[in-house]
Amino acid sequence: MKKLLLFLPLAAACALTSCGDSNSTATTETTTATETATTSTAATGDMDSQYRSRAQRIADKMAADMKITDTAMVSRIEDSYYSRAQRLGELRTKYTADTTGMAADMRSAYSQTDSELKGYLPAETYTAYETSRPTYYEEAYMDETSAPASTDNSATASTETSGEGKLKVKADGDVKIKDAQGNKAKIDGDDGTVKLKPEDGEKTKIK
Template sequence: MKKTLLILSAAAAFMTASCSENKTAETTTSADGTTTTTTTTTAQTAYTPEAIERRADRIAADMAAKMKFDDATRTKIRTAYVTRGQRIAELQTKYATDTVGMAAAMQGVYTDTDTEMKTIFTDPTQYSAYESSRTDYMEDRYMEDDSNMATSDMSSADASASSAEMGDGSKVKVKADGDVKIKDAEGNKMKMDGDDGTVKMKPEEGDKSVIK
């Protein structure tokens, strides 16, 4: 179950990033009268330092209200989520055209956040409470612009799958049973099983591989 949650979190982040891009066009006219239009794609402010700080504030406040812990603990939680946001921001840049690499790296980020939470919630009961509700505090649930989340909303109980196409041509699909399928622009495929976290990779050229 833990692997499943991390996988779904990674997929949700992909979809959020995909929906957080904005294309702008700039038209220039040269001296000889030739007109040139340049289209560029720029990321929205989902992972600016300010947005990360605001999101960490809200997540920590919501968790404190739900779990009833003190301000000192809330401050530590906030710091943990600032760190998580900063790391995700770095991954968005590092793996901008590598969907498979992003998936693996995102799982590492969430695993490290869990490890940090264990040092904050030294009471096993508290950590269990956090563990059972960690999906309530994922990045995609706290994005400032709710309209950007329209294509990544997986809350509908009768939805069979959610999917999104990345700016680089990669596609991500999350099925209702938790399975995640990723196909990058080069045709490489990866499937992550929602039950046991098994990863199956099928390169466009080469042999299949399985990671458990």
């Protein structure tokens, strides 16, 4: 700025104009940063809403299956599944480009939820949960518009929403999911093994 003071008036005027443009650019950059932050916050809020909705659907399904009428208990179950949804969401983001290590981390997330449930569910209820654990895996509830899959093993049940995805529960208890992007997941009804097959990416197996 000291050198600018030595210039002719015309140069000084140009310098002032330049400063004005610089301020405008700074304002534009600030506005853009604010808009980006707002968009990011909105996206995060939308995902959080999906996590909560998914957790509620799984908790309601579990409560209906196991005849849990204590609303406080159902709310606690929902909170456990909500925390799991958040953890799994973070893992999906973390392993977008490279799925190495994803299976172990996802298995850990599921085990952590099992430990939470075991800590407050009555023993007989948790035992019942263990025998039907795959029914409450998050992969079976990724389509937010569909109802939970039927657990009737007498026949194959299928739920499909046009343009959204497809969910099947086979007679042997296996659950197959395919979302709108072509990503596939299979949950083994016998041992609860989860197999993930992204449309673009490597297969992942979670035991």
